[in-house]
Amino acid sequence: VLTDPVVPCGQILALHLSVPSVFxxxxxxxxxxxxxxxCPDPPSYVPRTFTDNSDHMTFVQRVENLFLxxxxxxxxNFAYLPFELLASDILHRPVSMKELLSHxxxxxxxxxFVFEYPMPVMPNIVFIGGINCGRKK
Numbered sequence: 472v473l474t475d476p477v478v479p480c481g482q483i484l485a486l487h488l489s490v491p492s493v494f495x496x497x498x499x500x501x502x503x504x505x506x507x508x509x510c511p512d513p514p515s516y517v518p519r520t521f522t523d524n525s526d527h528m529t530f531v532q533r534v535e536n537l538f539l540x541x542x543x544x545x546x547x548n549f550a551y552l553p554f555e556l557l558a559s560d561i562l563h564r565p566v567s568m569k570e571l572l573s574h575x576x577x578x579x580x581x582x583x584f585v586f587e588y589p590m591p592v593m594p595n596i597v598f599i600g601g602i603n604c605g606r607k608k
Contacts, residue, residue, distance in 0.1 A: 472484060472485040472488075472490055472491070472492045472493070473492075473493050473495060474492055474493070474494060474495070475494070475495055475496055476494045476496055476499060476503070476504070476572055476575070477496065477499060477500075478554075479551075479554050479558070479568070479571055479572065480554075480557075482494075482571055482572060482574070482575065483554075483557065483558045483561055483562070483571065485574070486558075486562060486571070486574055487561055487562060491576040491577075492574065492575050492576055493575070493576060493577045493578075493579060494572075494575045494577070494578045494579065495579045495581070496578070496579070496580060496581065497580070497581045497582060498580070498582065499572075500543070500547055500550075501543045501544060501546070501547030502540075502543070503547070503551075503568060503569065503572055504572070504578065504580075505590075506569050506572075507569050507571075507572035507573040507575065508573070508575075508578065508592070508593045508595065508596060509573075509593065510590065510591060510592050510593055510596075511590075511591050512590070514533070514536045514537045514539075514540040515528075515533045515536065515537065517536075517590055518532075518536060519536050519539045519540060519543070522535065522536065522539060524536060547568075548568075551568045554568065554571075555567060555568055555571070558571050575595070576595065577595055577597060578595060578596040578597065579597055579599050580596055580597070580598050580599065580600075581599055581600060582598060582600050583598065583600025
């Protein structure tokens with residue numbers, strides 16, 4: 472199943488049918504993509520999205536980054552609760568969002584380190600950055 476994990480209905484279907492899933496995405500809120508693939512994501516080194524922090528942060532920026540990661544975790548657990556309940560009903564067992572996304576076979580990420588900070592990733596993450604870029608005239 473080729474699906475976008477922002478709305479995990481495709482992944483729920485893939486798990487219900489026991490078929491592999493391929494995720495096609497730019498990024499997920501709350502770093503669910505990094506958590507599901509078990510990529511290292513320390514808040515003291517990796518800047519959060521929309522903070523305008525660079526990879527050379529001051530102590531205050533690192534503390535701010537840590538607070539934002541904590542707030543993200545709380546808000547996203549609340550936002551994705553309906554999908555967790557739907558998955559639990561369909562799969563007949565309790566399922567968290569992280570567990571649901573951890574069954575993805577391949578992650579096709581539409582990002583390029585020209586616009587993002589380099590980060591460690593797992594072998595099942597393939598970067599296909601530039602796929603949406605037009606040819607320069």
